[in-house]
Amino acid sequence: MTLNERVAIIRENIARESQPWGKPPKIIAVTKYSQPEEILPLVDCGITDIGENRVQAIREKLPFINEKFSIHLIGRLQTNKVKYIIKDVCLIHSLDSISLAQEIDRQAQKHAIRMPVLLQVNIAREMQKGGVMEEELMPFLRDCAKLPGLEVKGLMAIMPLGAERETLFSLFTRMRGLFDQCAQEAIDGVSMEELSMGMSQDYDLAARAGATMIRVGSALFR
Numbered sequence: 001m002t003l004n005e006r007v008a009i010i011r012e013n014i015a016r017e018s019q020p021w022g023k024p025p026k027i028i029a030v031t032k033y034s035q036p037e038e039i040l041p042l043v044d045c046g047i048t049d050i051g052e053n054r055v056q057a058i059r060e061k062l063p064f065i066n067e068k069f070s071i072h073l074i075g076r077l078q079t080n081k082v083k084y085i086i087k088d089v090c091l092i093h094s095l096d097s098i099s100l101a102q103e104i105d106r107q108a109q110k111h112a113i114r115m116p117v118l119l120q121v122n123i124a125r126e127m128q129k130g131g132v133m134e135e136e137l138m139p140f141l142r143d144c145a146k147l148p149g150l151e152v153k154g155l156m157a158i159m160p161l162g163a164e165r166e167t168l169f170s171l172f173t174r175m176r177g178l179f180d181q182c183a184q185e186a187i188d189g190v191s192m193e194e195l196s197m198g199m200s201q202d203y204d205l206a207a208r209a210g211a212t213m214i215r216v217g218s219a220l221f222r
């Protein structure tokens with residue numbers, strides 16, 4: 001199968017599954033295992049957004065891919081590395097601590113920008129995963145909303161590896177519930193627009209549950 005065909009299949013699947021929501025989620029092509037020569041053909045498939053999980057990888061690939069894609073940081077971000085990517089990424093998906101929020105705020109203000117971020121939720125309460133617990137989300141959202149250098153745009157979640165599809169769907173649905181709840185709070189300076197969830201194995205379920213962004217790697221580059 002060609003890259004174009006793989007993209008077409010994903011598009012078909014999300015169009016079908018997201019029908020009740022009126023709009024399919026945006027595809028973020030996760031390029032963490034791919035080199036620039038594999039990444040660039042995505043342009044011809046109409047993919048505009050790519051996701052990387054490491055700061056170092058973004059730095060290395062940037063000269064080859066810059067201005068062709070909007071780059072999303074989807075992995076864990078260390079406070080001391082914010083300064084290396086703040087100007088180059090369009091959205092940080094993995095904000096999950098107030099110290100990280102403060103550093104993003106500080107760096108954003110230094111560059112006179114507002115940095116778009118998503119708050120990561122540890123929806124399955126996994127020990128080893130990043131993200132805030134559900135019950136911490138609302139206070140964390142309120143704290144982030146007070147930082148002028150941050151533009152909180154929504155929520156993100158990473159699902160447990162190897163979970164049953166039924167379990168995954170209920171977790172996705174729970175995330176959508178949290179997202180809607182946050183939107184209803186209508187907090188000043190917060191615009192709840194994006195819900196980033198679903199990867200190669202389960203993006204169809206995420207689309208059905210109301211994701212606005214899916215992050216797909218291996219289904220594209222396998």
Ligand SMILES: *Cc1c(COP(=O)(O)O)cnc(C)c1O
Pocket residue numbers: 030032053074075158199200201215216217218219
């Ligand atoms: C690697 C990764 C993905 C994509 O995973 P695939 O299973 O290859 O689609 C999505 N989100 C995050 C945070 C990742 O690290």
